[in-house]
Amino acid sequence: MPVLRAACSSAGIEMGEARRVPFGTAAGYRLPSGVVVRISGPGRRPEARHELEAARWLAASGISTPRAVPGVRQPIDIHGRSVTFWLDPLPHEQSTLAEMGSTLQRLHQLAPPAGFSLDHFRPFLGLTEEIDAAEVFTDDDRGWLHQHVTELRGRWADLPSGLQWCVVHGEAWHAEFAATDDHEVLLMSAENLTIGPPEWDLVPTALEFRSFGWITAADYARFCDGYHHDVTRWGGFYLLRDIRELLMTMAAARAAAADPALRRQAMLRLSCIRGDEGPRQWPGWEPLP
Structure with missing residues (x-):
């Protein structure tokens, strides 16, 4: 070290x-x-x-x-x-999903900072270069991924209206939220804060239920109750879902470059988003180490 x-x-x-x-x-x-x-x-x-x-x-x-x-x-x-x-x-454990939802709602209600600037949300930043560098995939795979990004960009231009853009966490997965012994909720990192659609922070938990089966319907309902909104009822959900799943696939490709044991996970994710594994929920998606 x-x-x-x-x-x-x-x-x-x-x-x-x-x-x-x-x-x-x-x-x-x-x-x-x-x-x-x-x-x-x-x-x-x-x-x-x-x-x-x-x-x-x-x-x-x-x-x-x-x-x-x-x-x-x-x-x-x-x-x-x-x-x-x-x-x-302070000593902490993972927050409940209801606590996570309410904390995200508080974050989204904040006025943007005055002392420093936050970038605006750019979901496709660096993706073209990342796909080109993904040696775990074949040339045909990379060609499909480039076409997929082009399709998503087109859909992004027609993103339906939703909640007002605000400060968003950017990587709002459950592991990012902890609760102390006195029930204070900690947001464990702030490196991805941007100005963007608040729905972007709600999609990860929806995916954990609807795409991967990592949580139950009751778990997801508790998250929605904490935030007072269900992102899956919004017309733009499916686009943000597809972008998230693509980014997760590329994260697995990066991880596989460092650890060949993760190659199977990267290939599974690509197969799923290409439609080769049938409808969601998709078994086999695992959180990266």
Whole structure:
């Protein structure tokens, strides 16, 4: 862990016996002091700075989120990686789906920040290059994926009206929401905050029920009750569903490049979105490690 060791030295923080731990849908290293260290992918300094600013803004707006360690100028850049240091949250466990829904509703009601800017939601950003780089897929697969993106772009131009665009989390999966012992809900990361359609944050939980069977109908109803809205009743749901499933397929392709054991998962996801596996629910989709 040379990057971790160098970053701790630069920050003046004792590394000790660091332990890898989940941190929302990402991962971090917990130090004996309780500090959690996050190491970004290569070339992601703007995203690391964005998360620090967004976390400060969320806390000031009444949305609980992990706090950056005070007194440390960050992010710290080590060998092309940006490193951030966070105070270990209070003891917590995964939130209920109702708590998640109500927290998303509170987030969506916030006025956009004045102290820094948020990008506008761009669902297809970088997809063309990502498909070209996906070596796990064949040339025919990549050709189909490019055609699929073209179709989705056309549908995006005719997205039906929905809820008013607002601050959205961007990757609102259940693992991103935790609850402390005193029932305070923590939003575990803020790196993907944008201005976009609030429905984008509601689609992941709908997929967990309708596409993958990861949760039950009763679970999904509790989420809808928490947010006071069911995104599946909106005409634009099917487009956002299809975009999400494509992005999940590309995430599996990226993961398979680093871990060949995930190649089967990437190929299954592609087969599903191509229509080769029949109607949803699709068995076999598994959360990536």
